[in-house]
Amino acid sequence: MSTGGTRLCLVAGATGYVGGRLVPRLLVGGYRVRCLVRTPEKLRDVPWRDQVEVVRGDLSDEGSVRTACEGVDVLYFLVHSLQQKGFGDLDRSAAAVAGWAARQAGVSRIVYLGGVHPAGKLSEHLRSRAEVGETLLRSGVPTAVLQAAVIIGSGSASFEMLRYLTERLPAMVTPRWVSNRVQPIAVRDVLHYLVAAADLPAEVSRTFDIGGPDVLTYAQMMRTYAAVAGLPQRVMVPVRALSPKLSSLWINIVTPVPRSIGVPLIESLINEAVCAEHDIDDHIARPEGGLTRFPDAVALALRKIRRGEVETRWSDASPVSAPWEPLPSDPxxxxxxxxxxxxxxxxxxxxxxxxxxxxxxxxxxxxxxxxxxxxxxxxxxxxxxxxxxxxxxxxxxxxxxxxxxxxxxxxxxxxxxxxxxxxxxxxxxxxxxxxxxxxxxxxxxxxxxxxxxxxxxxxxxxxxxxxxxxxxxxxxxxxxxxxxxxxxxxxxxxxxxxxxxxxxx
Structure with a gap:
């Protein structure tokens, strides 16, 4: 891994699932790190708190974002307002502010993590991810938009949905979308690409699909999970009538993932989520030992959970945007x-x-x-x-x-x-x-x-x-x-x- 030297990275979204894992890896890579967060108190107890600079700011406030970008070399945009109403408008506006502030401050690179999506009509969730990527690419700052499908790692929303569906339902009726192909990627490989993207040359400004070595249907993912977890093989009965919205209600009942997250996740699976290209290989070497196979990613995630070594979790990001005040200690x-x-x-x-x-x-x-x-x-x-x-x-x-x-x-x-x-x-x-x-x-x-x-x-x-x-x-x-x-x-x-x-x- 190349070292960052004295380069400064600004991470917007450091309290989230991916951002909270990216920061310590940037530090290991030799980068200096600044975290832009609405509520700095949420980072008070993380093990790397004393090694980073934390600034209070909101991506809806141009002034605070412009100030946070001062002296920054690389901006990581890892925010997503998925659990809020009108998240598409919120994220698009935040991306416009971040792109403007980065250009004004002379930031040399923006890195964004979006979602793999097919051509044609997209779910609201994937459409929002694509719009954010396009907004950042138009910012005038060289931008790398990394597009991943299902991220497999301890504590990720996609993994917990897969885990609880498989563990709690030995037999299930399955909607049509479980037959769609998916190209999952281990969170460790996502982080590898995110860190390395900071060193991309200035002339590289585009989207890159990133995915693991396996392409499976969601049904195959559940069967593989059961095998890795030592569970009996699951019985699945396909039913054409189950819509994504009905499926999300079932997800809400069976898994810890709330409906506000389950709906967009399910809607994103009604189309196949397979990489259209893997041009990232021309610019970033694959992780040492190669990309993680799906069964290995599942085994690693389960091992982390059983040992109590979950770094971050999908629930780390608060579902509300309002400040925490008034506190019960207020007058x-x-x-x-x-x-x-x-x-x-x-x-x-x-x-x-x-x-x-x-x-x-x-x-x-x-x-x-x-x-x-x-x-x-x-x-x-x-x-x-x-x-x-x-x-x-x-x-x-x-x-x-x-x-x-x-x-x-x-x-x-x-x-x-x-x-x-x-x-x-x-x-x-x-x-x-x-x-x-x-x-x-x-x-x-x-x-x-x-x-x-x-x-x-x-x-x-x-x-x-x-x-x-x-x-x-x-x-x-x-x-x-x-x-x-x-x-x-x-x-x-x-x-x-x-x-x-x-x-x-």
Whole structure:
């Protein structure tokens, strides 16, 4: 691999699945890295944070992007507003701003990761990817648009859709699109091409299809996954009537991937996704050892998942674009009524084991309280188009700021002491759950606070409808977390619940 020397790369999308993996590889390649993010706090706990420069900015703001591009040699455009309404317009506008800012700042290269697509009518998702690539190519800055089909790697949305469909459905009816050919590519090979694209000569400005060595139907991908995972061969019954939209509803029920992502992914598979060319070979050497075969990519992804070594996950990117404020610690002027449920428990157990339970909450460990109620609420959220509980965790034990955690997102994390989760479920208002651990008299005081800021009358009705269940849900959670830490409690209390515009701090 060539080294970047003192060249500076700006990564827009460093909090996403690919961007979060690209940054450390650029650092290994000798590049300096600057990350453009809306919420710098989401990068606070990543292992490479101290090696990069992080700047706050938004791709809808020309000024902040122009400033971020100052002194930059290579701009990586790795953003996609897939989970937002009107994502096509948002992404096209962001690409125009990025291209303008790069040209104004004298950036010498833009690199963009798009999608392989056939000629003719495209799904909204693929059409948006193609439009972004075309916009960047017209920017006047030499641009490499790398177009990949299905990316296979631990934590990718495409891989998790494949994984859960295959593991949970030993027999299934399959729509026509599972017979379409796909050319998947391992995420490690995508990253190889992305890093190397920084060194392309200035005269190279075009699209490149990138794909792995295997071309398979989606049905063959599922059968291969089953073989690699040691599962019995899956039974598939083709049914012509299943449309992509009906398929996406099934995806929403069976897999952790929400409908907002499942719909565009499925619609992108109604056409074959096979590379039309592989001209990238004329400019970038293949990875050492060659491109990764599909079975090997599956085996590697599963090994990473089983070892808890998932670097990034599709859920790392927040599905909402609004800022995180107001926080539940803001004063009363942050707006309106604030409801709370606060509970505490003192135990003889030292703080460290209690914190281990707190940080390991969710995912396969569950929520230590009334599992049926959590499961039912998760199913309701999925039916409403929300994320539900099945997003799970990136890592089985360790959390980072910005991690998705079932239907929550880690908003604040003080290691060993405090965890704040922001709800991303469908709810008429904004909700947080705070868990804190403090030393007390040789033991630990565990404190738990649920905060809800209602939106309109429906929000108030929602709070009062669920209040009767708080004793079972939150009370049981407090007790079981302390018990799971391995000690007995020496006191329990429930702090008074204040409401009606009182300070949320």
């Amino acid at each position: 009363a002027w942050s707006g309106g009524t604030v409801y709370r449920d606060v509970r505490e428990r003192v135990t003889t157990v030292p703080p460290e084991p209690v914190w281990r339970v707190v940080e390991g909450i969710g995912g396969r460990h569950g929520w230590y309280s009334f599992p049926l109620a959590w499961a039912v609420r998760g199913w309701i959220d999925r039916l409403l188009g929300g994320v539900g509980l099945r997003r799970g965790r990136r890592d089985p034990q360790r959390l980072r700021t910005g991690d998705a955690l079932d239907w929550w997102r880690v908003e604040e994390l003080a290691d060993g002491r405090f965890l704040r989760l922001r709800a991303e479920m469908k709810v008429p208002g904004r909700a947080w759950l705070e868990l804190s651990v403090e030393p007390e008299d040789g033991g630990t005081r565990y404190r738990q606070r649920a905060v809800f800021i209602p939106r309109g009358l429906l929000g108030h009705l929602y709070w009062w409808a669920v209040v009767p269940f708080h004793g079972l849900v939150f009370g049981g959670m407090t007790r079981r977390i302390v018990n799971a830490a391995g000690g007995k409690h020496i006191g329990v209390g429930r702090a008074p619940r204040r409401r009606g515009g009182a300070p949320a701090g």
